[in-house]
Amino acid sequence: MTHPTIIPRDRKRGTHLRTALSLAASYTPVLPLRAGKVPFGNCPACRDNACGGRPNMKVPGPCLCPLPCHGWAAATHDLTVITSPEWVAAWRQAEGVAYHPGGAGLTVVDLDNAAAITWARRTLPATQTVPTTRGQHWIYQGTMPSANAVRPGVDIKSLMSYARWLGQGFGFTVPLPDVVRALTAKKPSPVRSVSVTAPVGGGACPHRAPAFLERGIAMAEQRIREANSGVHATVYRAFLAVLGTHGRCGCLTETHIARLFAAAQAKGESPRHCTDAWANARTALGM
Ligand SMILES: [Zn+2]
Ligand SMILES: [Zn+2]
Structure with a gap:
């Protein structure tokens, strides 16, 4: 993938749709990110999930809203949706592309800083690795519940979550190891009786x-x-x-x-x- 920092802004924005289409072609559900690298807010009709929510949010629905509402749940690999006028307008305004790791059968271990990367290198099996602004995404095959701050500087992004698409990185995915699954295991609470x-x-x-x-x-x-x-x-x-x-x-x-x-x-x-x-x-x- 072309390095994003050397592309003028307008071309970069055209690139978002092309990136989304190439991801969707491999059945990776995608969604646009607005300024701040977060999903677009819900439209008035979807506010408070009054629309019933997206089908994959597992609430009564389905939402027929043509806009990329509902955060991660908007993610889709349906080319008709991705190239609809509403989504094309969103891609034009977008500052980035995100994907739904759980929907692609993946788990992203989001390492926010150098200390977290050091921990991962000592603890986790090597897998596909994507450089991020300050850290790395380590991507495994398999899904699990998402959770933030499972360790200092470490988030898990899989089910009901989105991750920024920052290119292929290097290496190849390996199966999600138990050591990652264990990071979100519930700790017993002894005070509860x-x-x-x-x-x-x-x-x-x-x-x-x-x-x-x-x-x-x-x-x-x-x-x-x-x-x-x-x-x-x-x-x-x-x-x-x-x-x-x-x-x-x-x-x-x-x-x-x-x-x-x-x-x-x-x-x-x-x-x-x-x-x-x-x-x-x-x-x-x-x-
Ligand atoms: Zn909506
Ligand atoms: Zn909706």
Whole structure:
């Protein structure tokens, strides 16, 4: 691939669509990135997932919106979509191309700095490696849940996630090793003693009443949607409220979390900020 820094801006923008088409030709789902290297925000019709979300977000739908809404879930290898007038307009404005690693059957170990690369070289099997601004992407065959900051400077980008396309890099992919899968394995929380506090003969969590949980998520979405200023703080407080009520009983699913993240991203928050705010809220609650 041509080195991006030596291409004038207009030509670079034409290049995004060509890059997307070549990736799609090998069944890699792609999406445009706007300034700041983040997905385009949701259009008014898709705000708060009122449209039902994209089919691959695993919520009722499908969304028929012609725009690249819904963050990573917009990623597609459908050439009709990628070359539609709406997407071509987005490619023209785009500052980069992203792909959905999980949708391509891949996992990206995103190493943000030299220390993380040193750790990877000592710990992980060599695989396809792509240089990034400050670090490297190590790409493996196989999918797993995505997670940020699994170690200092290390993010996992696979299912329900996107990664910037920065070229082929060097080397060849090898199967996803257990040592990477183990990075997101749930750590046991010794303070939790559900069996002691559960009602005798029942054991069902009272929060499992779907209406109660649905109302909590809908309220959090509304708070984020109505934020006029201080979006960062509003998102954090909304996450805190949801986690404080539903975070300890296993009620929250990836779909609920995806709804909250989508609401935040519709207000211009980056996926990175969402995962950081979520992690900070969990830490604040001692989870
Ligand atoms: Zn839309
Ligand atoms: Zn939509």
